Every structure is written in structure tokens, then in C-alpha cells.
Amino acid sequence: MSKHFQNFIDGKWCDSSSGETLSSINPANNEEVVGQFPHSTNEDVDAAVYAAKEAFTTWKRVSSLKRGDYLHQVANNLEKKIDDIAWTATMEMGKTLVETRGEVMRAVQILRYYAQEGYRKEGDVIPSGGDNNFLFTKRVPLGVIGIISPWNFPIAIPVWKIAPALVYGNTVVLKPASETALTAIKIMEAFAEAELPNGVINLVTGQGSVVGEAVIHHEHVNAISFTGSNDIGKKIALACIERGAKYQLEMGGKNPAIILEDADLEQAAELTVSGAMKHTGQKCTATSRAFIHEEVYEEFKEKILSKVKKIRLGAGVEESTYMGPLSSSNQQKNVLRFIENGIAAGASLLFGGKVPEGDAYKHGYYVEPTIFENVDPRSELAQEEIFGPVLCLFKINGIDQALEQANDSRFGLSASLFTNDISRSLTYMNEIEAGLIKVNGESAGVELQAPFGGMKQSSSHSREQGEAAKEFFTAIKTITITPVN
Incomplete structure (x- = not known):
């Protein structure tokens, strides 16, 4: 009882x-x-x-x-x-x-x-x-x-x-x-x-x-x-x-990560996956869009996929679990609806997108970690907060295009940039429309002694x-x- x-x-x-x-x-x-x-x-x-x-x-x-x-x-x-x-x-x-x-x-x-x-x-x-x-x-x-x-x-x-x-x-x-x-x-x-x-x-x-x-x-x-x-x-x-x-x-948030060609790609991939998939993506500051310089796009994509494929799903009480279930049946249905609509709209599903199979998952509200590319920047998948383990990859030709696309959102909560270029970091800090701004850091997380809040409709x-x-x-x-x- x-x-x-x-x-x-x-x-x-x-x-x-x-x-x-x-x-x-x-x-x-x-x-x-x-x-x-x-x-x-x-x-x-x-x-x-x-x-x-x-x-x-x-x-x-x-x-x-x-x-x-x-x-x-x-x-x-x-x-x-x-x-x-x-x-x-x-x-x-x-x-x-x-x-x-x-x-x-x-x-x-x-x-x-x-x-x-x-x-x-x-x-x-x-x-x-x-x-x-x-x-x-x-x-x-x-x-x-x-x-x-x-x-x-x-x-x-x-x-x-x-x-x-x-x-x-x-x-x-x-x-x-x-x-x-x-x-x-x-x-x-x-x-x-x-x-x-x-x-x-x-x-x-x-x-x-x-x-x-x-x-x-x-x-x-x-x-x-x-x-x-x-x-x-x-x-x-x-x-x-x-x-x-x-x-x-x-x-809400629809938080971007920008990865430039001079970034430490291993660090950037690790923190982008962490930002997108930990807490099963159920964070208002979760990374949901990754804007990747065309020179390193394929290499970075492979690093992301390699890390996501190793994620262990399971009950949160199990010490080996990296990603637990979604919080409720409604949350699971909503995330799956976003994924299905994204596929129907022409986005390319690179990994995941389903309820995992097996006895360990049949009574839980699980969804696989999910990666998309070739996503229309104006589509629901790119514009709406999903609040689940879904990451969309976009190819960009430089910091200006990255900022333009990252700012093309009604939300403005958090953002991250991965680069070793101080000049482009300053441009990003001045131009990104977000309340929480990270350089070479995960989009999620804030220190308790610092102000937290967003711009626009966040x-x-x-x-x-x-x-x-x-x-x-x-x-x-x-x-x-x-x-x-």
C-alpha cells in the first residue's frame, strides 16, 4: 500500500x-x-x-x-x-x-x-x-x-x-x-x-x-x-x-549551441549531448538546436552520433542510467508527436525517434535520444520547445549566419558558443538574444549567486x-x- x-x-x-x-x-x-x-x-x-x-x-x-x-x-x-x-x-x-x-x-x-x-x-x-x-x-x-x-x-x-x-x-x-x-x-x-x-x-x-x-x-x-x-x-x-x-x-526555451570551425570538437560534442540529453531533455535551458560550421559539420555530427549511441536508457534509480524516462504519459506522447511531425515535414532522422523495445521499457515513458538534420529552420521542430531528448543539427557558414538563425526564435533563454576566437566570442555575446550566455560551456545550468532569466517570450x-x-x-x-x- x-x-x-x-x-x-x-x-x-x-x-x-x-x-x-x-x-x-x-x-x-x-x-x-x-x-x-x-x-x-x-x-x-x-x-x-x-x-x-x-x-x-x-x-x-x-x-x-x-x-x-x-x-x-x-x-x-x-x-x-x-x-x-x-x-x-x-x-x-x-x-x-x-x-x-x-x-x-x-x-x-x-x-x-x-x-x-x-x-x-x-x-x-x-x-x-x-x-x-x-x-x-x-x-x-x-x-x-x-x-x-x-x-x-x-x-x-x-x-x-x-x-x-x-x-x-x-x-x-x-x-x-x-x-x-x-x-x-x-x-x-x-x-x-x-x-x-x-x-x-x-x-x-x-x-x-x-x-x-x-x-x-x-x-x-x-x-x-x-x-x-x-x-x-x-x-x-x-x-x-x-x-x-x-x-x-x-x-520556455529553444536554446542554441553554435560550434565554429576552431572549436575543441570533442569538448563541444560532449557538452552539446549533455545539454540535450541529460534530464531527458526536460530542462528549459536544454540544448535543442546545434549550428555547426560547414568545415567541421560532418566530423562533429559523427562525434554527436557516436556519443548518443552509447547513452544508456533506464530507470533513474539504476546507477548505470544516463537518461531516464520522460515524466509522464502526456509528456511522452507530446515528444513523439513532435518527432513524427518532423519526419512528415521532411527532416532527416539520424538516430532514435522511437520508444525503445524490451521488457525494461514497456511500462515506462521512454523515448530514445533523437537526432535530426536537414530541418527547415521555420518548422515546428526548429521553432517550438519540445521538452524532450531531441536535438536538431544545422549547417552554417560562419558566426553571422549562426547568430541570425539562432536568434530566429520567439524564445531567448540560454545559448552556448564553442570557439577559441575572442573576437567572435565578443560578437556572439553582444548579438545573441538570450539571458544566459555561455562560451565553451553547456547551455544548461547557472550558478546560484548569478541572475537567471530570459529574453523575449522566455x-x-x-x-x-x-x-x-x-x-x-x-x-x-x-x-x-x-x-x-
């Missing part, structure tokens, strides 16, 4: 007001139920939001140093649970234990980073035009923050939203993706054990169409931080604009992580004190 999990509202673990539950399914074996979590209602969201609203009145007055101390304790708790949380995340969404263990440690580091934010300044003194005036700014929290987190990074992403929200004095209602609800509950256990004041952080699980909608539209939720699809992100923006709430959106043009998080999670008060003579 699978384990039953609960919401966390106002400092207490509780079932949904409906008493109903949903099942978390292992994507490597869809006959296995990982656990049951609450099928929550609007009533549960109300309870969480009102608890957070009440807690905000006192939490905002707690010293930022003390708020940071709480985050240090959560980090310690999370580190002790590394194996349990990593195992749960792998069982829920499929990526390998190496990846989920690394993600837990990333969350620990994020908590410790933001714990130190409590020691940093919260405003500036500004020269005043009035004699003897004292003019300064003070950053203040927004209030109740609704956090809607995705399933692809179920540990790091909610934590990199929660940690700054709390240290800057806000309270939180977290709605995690249903595919990874149990992982979110495991993370919440680390917060509960740190004994933050009741209502400061709350967790409500359930369907996005019910719980997510209730959080987005709730009159007492002052801001929404969301990572997920563009379609849902646009709906959130409209809802927040309508009621005057602040919003932060991190959405984000709402705000930034997460590092000191940039302060810009979203606080407002500025400008204050003048004039002495009375």
Missing part, C-alpha cells in the same frame, strides 16, 4: 478538505504508485492564504538575521534528508539519482546563500536637495507570495523561490506540480522541522486547474512567482495585471537567483525626514 501524504497549512499537516487524494506514478514503471497526496480545493487554498496573511503581520517584523537563521536550519535539515528526497524525486519524475542528489545539494547551497542575505543592506542613503534633509530608501516585503513550481526541477526551483521570499520578510503559499507533489512535501518537512512560525510557509497540493487557479486569483496573494509553460504563464500575467498583483514568469523580463531576487520579492519605500527647527 502506497504512503499517504498531507498538505502543510498554518504549521500543521492536514488532509484536503475534500478528503480525496491523487496518485503519484513512477514514470519508469507506470504500474507503481509512489504515494498519495491531497486533492485539494479552493477551501484549502483559502486556509493557506489566510494563514500566510496573518503570519505576515509578525514575520515582516522579525529581524532579517533571524529569518536567515531559520534558513540555515532548513538547509541542515535538507542535507540530512538528501537520499530520501533524491529517491522520491527520481521515483516521481524519472531523472537519475545523480541528478536529483545534485539538485538537493543545490537547494542546500541556495538556502545558505539566502540565509546570508539577512546580513546585507536593505536600502540606500541618497543626497537630498533640501538642507539637512535625510533622504533614504528602505526595501520592504510584498506580503503573501504564491509560488507555482514545475516538475522538472522539483527541489531546486521551489527552494530558489521560497528562500529569498522568506528572508526578505514575505510569507509563502507553495503549489507544486502534481507530478512531483511528494517531493515538495519532503522539502516542506525540512521547513516544518525548523519550526518557523505558523503560517509563514504553507503547501497545498492538487490540480493546477483548481489549486493553481485559486492561488493566482486570490485577492490576498500579493505576488506570483511561476516557472512553467508559456501558455499558463500568459494566463498568470493577465490575471495578475487585472487585480494589480506582481508577477514573475520563467518559461520570461517576464525579471530575474531569479542571486541578488537579483531582491528586485522581485521586495518593494522600495523612499523616505524623507526633515528636521523641525
